[in-house]
C-alpha cells in the first residue's frame with residue numbers, strides 16, 4: 695500500500711485534523727502526521743513537545759499512524775523518510791489557493807505529489823487560529839478540539 699504524510703502546524707490539533715487523519719489511515723498504508731516545529735505564519739503558541747503530546751493522545755487508536763516532527767522544508771523531510779505523497783485537507787477556496795502554491799513548489803522541487811481530501815462539512819468552520827481566539831476569551835472548546843485534549847488546551851489558552 696502507498697504511504698503518505700499529513701503535515702501541519704497543529705497549533706493546536708482540531709476535530710477537523712482528527713477526521714482527516716482517521717480517513718487517511720483508511721486509505722493509505724502508513725500515515726506520518728508531521729508537525730512543523732516552526733510556522734511560516736506566526737510563532738506556534740504550543741511548544742513542539744505539547745503538540746506531539748496532543749497528537750499522540752488523540753491518535754493512539756490509529757495503528758498505522760505515526761506522529762513525527764520536522765524542521766526546514768517538508769520535501770527534505772519526505773526525502774529523509776522516503777515518502778512521496780503529501781495529503782492536505784481542504785475546507786474552502788482560500789485553502790485551495792494557498793495549498794496549490796505549495797503543492798506546485800513541492801512537485802517542481804522534488805516531484806512529490808499532493809492529494810487533497812475535502813473537509814467534512816461538520817468541520818469546515820474550524821481552524822486552529824479560531825480556537826485560539828475563542829479560548830483566549832474564556833469560551834470552552836468542546837465543539838472544536840478532541841475531548842481528550844480540550845481541558846489542557848483551554849487552560850493554557852485562557853491564561854494567555
Ligand code: PNS
Nearest residue numbers: 701702703704730766767768769796799
Ligand atoms: O497547518 P498549516 O500551518 O497549514 O501547515 C503548513 C505546513 C507546515 C504544512 C507548511 O507550511 C509546510 O510544509 N512548512 C514546512 C516548510 C515548507 O516546506 N514550506 C513550503 C515551501 S514550498
